[in-house]
Amino acid sequence: MKVQGQLLRPLREAASGDAVVVIDQRLLPHRLAFETLATPQAVHHAIREMVVRGAPLIGATAAYGLALALRADASDGAVEAQAEWLKGARPTAVNLAWALDRMARHLRALPVAARAAAAWALAGVIAEEDVEVNRRIGEHGLPLLRDIAARRGVGPGRPLNVLTHCNAGWLATVDWGTATSPLYQAHEAGLPLHVWVDETRPRNQGASLTAWELGQAGVPHTLVADNAGGHLMQHGQVDLVIVGCDRVTARGDVCNKIGTYLKALAAHDNGVPFFVAMPTSTLDLAVADGLAEIPIEERRGREVTHLAGRTEAGEVVEVAIAPPGTQAANPAFDVTPARLVSALLTERGVVPADESALRALMADAA
Numbered sequence: 001m002k003v004q005g006q007l008l009r010p011l012r013e014a015a016s017g018d019a020v021v022v023i024d025q026r027l028l029p030h031r032l033a034f035e036t037l038a039t040p041q042a043v044h045h046a047i048r049e050m051v052v053r054g055a056p057l058i059g060a061t062a063a064y065g066l067a068l069a070l071r072a073d074a075s076d077g078a079v080e081a082q083a084e085w086l087k088g089a090r091p092t093a094v095n096l097a098w099a100l101d102r103m104a105r106h107l108r109a110l111p112v113a114a115r116a117a118a119a120w121a122l123a124g125v126i127a128e129e130d131v132e133v134n135r136r137i138g139e140h141g142l143p144l145l146r147d148i149a150a151r152r153g154v155g156p157g158r159p160l161n162v163l164t165h166c167n168a169g170w171l172a173t174v175d176w177g178t179a180t181s182p183l184y185q186a187h188e189a190g191l192p193l194h195v196w197v198d199e200t201r202p203r204n205q206g207a208s209l210t211a212w213e214l215g216q217a218g219v220p221h222t223l224v225a226d227n228a229g230g231h232l233m234q235h236g237q238v239d240l241v242i243v244g245c246d247r248v249t250a251r252g253d254v255c256n257k258i259g260t261y262l263k264a265l266a267a268h269d270n271g272v273p274f275f276v277a278m279p280t281s282t283l284d285l286a287v288a289d290g291l292a293e294i295p296i297e298e299r300r301g302r303e304v305t306h307l308a309g310r311t312e313a314g315e316v317v318e319v320a321i322a323p324p325g326t327q328a329a330n331p332a333f334d335v336t337p338a339r340l341v342s343a344l345l346t347e348r349g350v351v352p353a354d355e356s357a358l359r360a361l362m363a364d365a366a
């Protein structure tokens with residue numbers, strides 16, 4: 001996507017061919033800065049510390065991390081060990097394991113001497129595929145948006161009001177975003193659009209990243225406190241909800257950023273369609289019951305007890321918002337049961353969140 005007229009991606013290969021360059025998402029929206037990752041350790045750190053974040057982006061970045069690791073040792077043992085180590089950087093989003101398993105499967109079949117170059121090439125393929133997958137999610141989602149817009153009387157002076165949670169935008173992918181892809185395509189197509197952006201405590205991906213992205217693209221949006229969504233829905237101010245996902249189970253349960261479940265409950269109670277944009281790389285058919293089986297990342301309590309932001313003087317500082325020593329819990333994701341999901345928007349089409357539809361979708365692809 002474009003930032004101040006310049007095409008940008010949150011992940012690209014360095015011209016030297018021996019590193020990747022990423023946007024340091026911890027610094028947005030106050031500063032757009034890039035970090036060069038030249039070692040597997042740097043990649044692992046970037047994923048763990050959320051320099052890069054978002055399910056598809058951490059998968060693609062990890063693929064490059066494995067490619068960098070294999071430059072030193074591409075034996076079977078190294079492929080296994082490095083892939084397992086990179087998978088441990090963050091536990092919940094399945095794209096990380098998906099990308100690394102795909103890399104390892106492909107590489108094991110090759111002679112050791114050919115693996116490092118092949119790994120770099122496949123990481124590039126995974127990254128490019130992500131762009132196309134997300135573009136297609138938008139293509140499939142756009143008619144849904146048009147349909148709801150027609151039914152809700154959208155027109156000049158009455159935009160389609162969409163609520164989103166966290167950041168499932170281009171920053172969370174290699175391009176387009178998942179949840180934002182239909183939004184960007186609708187905006188480009190001239191559909192009057194307005195997005196309610198949940199701030200998404202505790203790390204504020206909505207306030208810091210989604211609001212920044214939408215602003216750069218000129219998409220009208222309003223930032224709201226996480227707790228405002230239910231109220232807006234009760235007052236008819238949300239036509240649909242669209243969110244991303246970090247792992248979707250065989251029966252269609254959706255794991256996504258903490259707070260997603262509450263939005264789905266409010267949407268259900270108010271008859272508001274609740275859509276999940278899901279690249280099939282985020283589908284984990286090995287897991288059925290999302291609540292029981294998906295590991296939920298527990299992050300540092302400091303993310304809850306403190307807030308970071310920019311002062312009027314332009315300095316970025318962190319401040320405490322709780323009494324010193326307050327104990328804080330910080331589960332980073334929750335699970336929305338399939339029954340609360342209106343449909344999944346995938347690169348292969350729009351499908352219901354149920355097991356037979358999801359298995360058929362994957363069987364057709366195979």
Ligand code: MRU
Nearest residue numbers: 053054055166168172244245257
């Ligand atoms: O903890 P994060 O910021 O990596 O979590 C990201 C989300 O929950 C996104 O909404 C999800 O990964 C979808 S990304 C297209």
